[in-house]
Amino acid sequence: MIERLSLADAVHHAREALEGGAPVVGLTVLDCDDPAVPPGARMCVWAERAAGTLGRANLDEAAVRMAQGVLAEDGPAGPRTVEADGTRCTLYAEPHRAPPELVIVGAGHVARPLCRIGAMLGFRVTVLDDRPEFATRERFPEAAEVRPARFDDPFRGLRITGRTYLVLVTRGHKYDFEALRDVLHRPELPAYVGMIGSRRRTRAALEQLARDGIDDARLRAVHAPIGLDVNAETPEEIAVAVCAELVLARRGGTGRPLRDVERVAERWIKPGT
Known part of the structure; x- marks a missing residue:
């Protein structure tokens, strides 16, 4: 059985990541359709493992997939929605990684x-x-x-x-x-x-x-x-x-002027005007 993750453990994992350990995403439940998933329930998700639980295995799996996507894309912190078997939860996802x-x-x-x-x-x-x-x-x-x-x-x-x-x-x-x-x-x-x-x-x-x-x-x-x-x-x-x-x-990017990439003037100004 997966144990609930305490706030102290979540802070510890975040600190390890910030000090040069493996990047991790902290997840906190903001609200959920299922009353068995309480606000404040936590998980920590790394690229290849996870700690903590939301209280339901199918939601845990959806949350892990979402958090690993945030890690892979180097995404920002913010609310994310996960859904499993008709249950919808809003989680706050907060990536922690050492600065480059x-x-x-x-x-x-x-x-x-x-x-x-x-x-x-x-x-x-x-x-x-x-x-x-x-x-x-x-x-x-x-x-x-x-x-x-x-x-x-x-x-x-x-x-x-x-x-x-x-x-x-x-x-x-x-x-x-x-x-x-x-x-x-x-x-x-x-x-x-x-x-x-x-x-x-x-x-x-x-x-x-x-x-x-x-x-x-x-x-x-x-x-x-x-x-x-x-x-x-x-x-x-x-x-x-x-x-x-x-x-x-x-x-990433092209290194070119955004004017030349987006070509807004060319699309807006009609030929001959």
Whole structure:
């Protein structure tokens, strides 16, 4: 028999997810046609398991399917309706997952607005640099962590996962290259890896990595030169271009102007007017 889930247990599961555990959706009954399903009944649903019960097995199955859909689609919190054998329940679904990690390698002029905008976008930002006078909390107050690093081993003590967004903007191309080579040799690639640099330097780096044995699929995953093409010049403009590409990688889309995608004016303005 499945036991009811206490509020304390639901909070514990949510906290585990927020601290880097498996994402989970908390479900709470708001109202239900069946008086045997009380308001406040709870479930927690992961991608491959569930805890708690609404009180009826068929409703539990419908709730699990719905919650796993929310996880798969990275859906927002909000009320959801489930139905089973003529019984209709409204549940509040609340996804809990650790925020995506933005790791900025380099603490120079571009890194400062990158950190600020990245934090605004909901990333947990870590900044790495080998210069103590640059890698400071005063320069990066929005960062979750500011770490001293050695560029010959830049990610020591740092976990790079499939939810990591990695931006290489060090003071020297050779440091960017060393960090890029390090991450491309890892078993699991980040969700995004981008490297600043000119077309010439990018080509030279990719050719060297190919000679080092990095396969084509991994090389194609590298966003270099980094950012969307908005003709950015200042550090702040470059940061906007990079962060726009981060959102594109995270959420999807075309990267084209919405005017050209929706073509509202073309559909509204009649030819010849």
